[in-house]
Amino acid sequence: NAGVTQTPKFRVLKTGQSMTLLCAQDMNHEYMYWYRQDPGMGLRLIHYSVGEGTTAKGEVPDGYNVSRLKKQNFLLGLESAAPSQTSVYFCASRSLRVLNTEAFFGQGTRLTVV
Amino acid sequence: SQQGEEDPQALSIQEGENATMNCSYKTSINNLQWYRQNSGRGLVHLILIRSNEREKHSGRLRVTLDTSKKSSSLLITASRAADTASYFCATDTVMEYGNKLVFGAGTILRVKS
Numbered sequence: 001n002a003g004v005t006q007t008p009k010f011r012v013l014k015t016g017q018s019m020t021l022l023c024a025q026d027m028n029h030e031y032m033y034w035y036r037q038d039p040g041m042g043l044r045l046i047h048y049s050v051g052e053g054t055t056a057k058g059e060v061p062d063g064y065n066v067s068r069l070k071k072q073n074f075l076l077g078l079e080s081a082a083p084s085q086t087s088v089y090f091c092a093s094r095s096l097r098v099l100n101t102e103a104f105f106g107q108g109t110r111l112t113v114v
Numbered sequence: 115s116q117q118g119e120e121d122p123q124a125l126s127i128q129e130g131e132n133a134t135m136n137c138s139y140k141t142s143i144n145n146l147q148w149y150r151q152n153s154g155r156g157l158v159h160l161i162l163i164r165s166n167e168r169e170k171h172s173g174r175l176r177v178t179l180d181t182s183k184k185s186s187s188l189l190i191t192a193s194r195a196a197d198t199a200s201y202f203c204a205t206d207t208v209m210e211y212g213n214k215l216v217f218g219a220g221t222i223l224r225v226k227s
Binding site: 004031033035040041042043044045048049050054056058059090092094096100101102103104105106107108 | 120123144145147149154155156157158159162164202204206209211212213214215216217218219220
């Protein structure tokens with residue numbers, strides 16, 4: 001099993017450009033999360049989803065949109081990228097059916113906005 | 115603001131010594147989890163402790179939880195150079211809409227051989 005796969009792994013954007021980060025999981029997990037990691041800040045929750053067609057805001061949702069059209073995929077969109085969105089983005093998933101479960105992480109997407 | 119706050123921010127020890135990291139949080143939790151991150155990689159789950167548990171062990175790891183003080187500690191015994199990594203606590207909080215998993219800023223551990 002691949003686990004959690006993020007695409008792309010690296011990307012450089014110009015200010016104002018848009019892009020979509022894809023997260024795919026093959027564990028049939030209900031929960032999926034998007035985080036950003038900045039130096040000294042740890043991981044901050046952007047958006048999360050508890051199932052297909054449902055999403056909720058995390059700590060730092062501004063400037064991002066998400067969609068969960070299929071259970072296995074969670075997309076993170078930047079409509080108009082800004083330099084402040086330069087970061088490493090991590091996706092994670094975990095089961096809803098089993099209480100008190102761990103999250104499984106992808107390897108991250110390093111995004112630079114110039 | 116972030117739910118979990120780790121202390122210290124950085125820790126440097128000799129191989130064979132024990133490493134202790136602390137985590138404080140602000141709200142009621144369902145459970146608290148510890149993760150490890152090697153440089154440039156994704157996070158890997160280490161151990162989970164439920165809100166009704168006080169201590170848990172897994173190999174060289176020992177985690178304690180004090181819900182009255184809203185704090186947890188992670189002890190790594192007999193550290194090895196391969197333990198060099200960043201360590202994060204994460205609180206699992208039940209919200210109106212699903213469970214949020216919120217991370218602290220992490221502790222950078224360096225084990226010198």
